[in-house]
Amino acid sequence: MFKRYIKDRCYIIAEIGGNFTTFEQAKRLIDEAAACGVDAVKLQTYQAETLSSPEAIFDMENTGVVSQYELFKKYEINEALHRAVFEYADTKGLDWFSSPSHQNDVDMLERCDVGAHKIGSDDAVNLPFLRYVASKGKPIILSTGMCTLDEVVESVNAMYAEGNEKIILLHAITSYPTHPENVNLRAMQTLANTFPQLDIGYSDHTLSPVACLCAVAMGARVIERHFTYDKQADGPDHMLSADPSEMKWLVEAIRSYEIMRGSGIKRPANSEQKTRKNNRKSIVAARDICAGERISEVDIAIKRPGYGIAPKYFSQIIGRSVAQDMPAGSVLNWDSLT
Structure with missing residues (x-):
């Protein structure tokens, strides 16, 4: 044309x-x-x-x-x-x-x-x-x-x-x-x-x-x-x-x-990949938790960073046990639970 x-x-x-x-x-x-x-x-x-x-x-x-x-x-x-x-x-x-x-x-x-x-x-x-x-x-x-x-x-x-x-x-x-x-x-x-x-x-x-x-x-x-x-x-x-x-x-x-x-697709931008991990929040130990202890609601909190268990699973890990000692502030992940 x-x-x-x-x-x-x-x-x-x-x-x-x-x-x-x-x-x-x-x-x-x-x-x-x-x-x-x-x-x-x-x-x-x-x-x-x-x-x-x-x-x-x-x-x-x-x-x-x-x-x-x-x-x-x-x-x-x-x-x-x-x-x-x-x-x-x-x-x-x-x-x-x-x-x-x-x-x-x-x-x-x-x-x-x-x-x-x-x-x-x-x-x-x-x-x-x-x-x-x-x-x-x-x-x-x-x-x-x-x-x-x-x-x-x-x-x-x-x-x-x-x-x-x-x-x-x-x-x-x-x-x-x-x-x-x-x-x-x-x-x-x-x-x-x-x-x-x-x-x-x-x-x-x-x-x-x-x-x-x-x-x-x-x-x-x-x-x-x-x-x-x-x-x-x-x-x-x-x-x-x-x-x-x-x-x-x-x-x-x-x-x-x-x-x-942009493309119109709603997804994280390439520039957000690092900040997804650093700026989102995860479930963390609110106090020192010893290996084998069962987790109660007061034992955990939701804080940054975002590379641990997502906050939406908060209720699902109540009653689970930790596989190893978890110092206060430690980021929980699924491998740390039994």
Whole structure:
């Protein structure tokens, strides 16, 4: 699927689309993203002419009220820049792909030999477009912001109808930025329960990495987070993007979680083998007990260490005799009894 998409390991995408307009800016973003340890960088592929009518506006916290057409026109990038950015990402060992917004964009990305397509939430219910993307046979990552569950089912079925079942679903909230009370990570688990055959993840638009880490702990196989070299840079997405220190923290936290998650089998850890013996408790002699003496309840106590007879057998050794002298504090074992 993707070179770095590995079983039992969260796939981390740095979304750099919209945060650059020149190759030098993109190069800086890719360098920083690679240093943070992400798996992939993602662009946004669109032309203002095919994406937005002149009447469409943005009215969001990160943009204010502005013309969508004018904003998209400012940040659209041509095929040559796409190719240069993709080639550079290759040199850094990163996977790369993009979010097309029109059939023409898909065709251009296909010419670039893209390995997958990411569908933004704005096209999550655009069934003709989903069918067209699915017909290319590439893996599809679908963000589901603004969707009801029934709409997600309809969209997945539309792609299935084209013979493409290589789909990853991302829970997302299309608010820029998304505040904690709107994140609703349980909806991601609803997607997982509804589509047990598909990998599920989370596309984040919050102002901190906490939601991403929580999503991974709740089962996300893919995390997508906007990425910038400077939160104060010009452009609407920089403010809700992770900067290098934040992204590095997130990647390290996710990888630490994956180690701590373990096998799920409840058993002593390897590191506990010594402490099982030293820190558990056993039955010990409460006073000096002479060989042949029968043990009464007052003759024994429960104390550390834990390599003798376990406390659960306390009542069973009452009335037994000791085979040899047992000084006070001696740890009883079965061989010391008759």
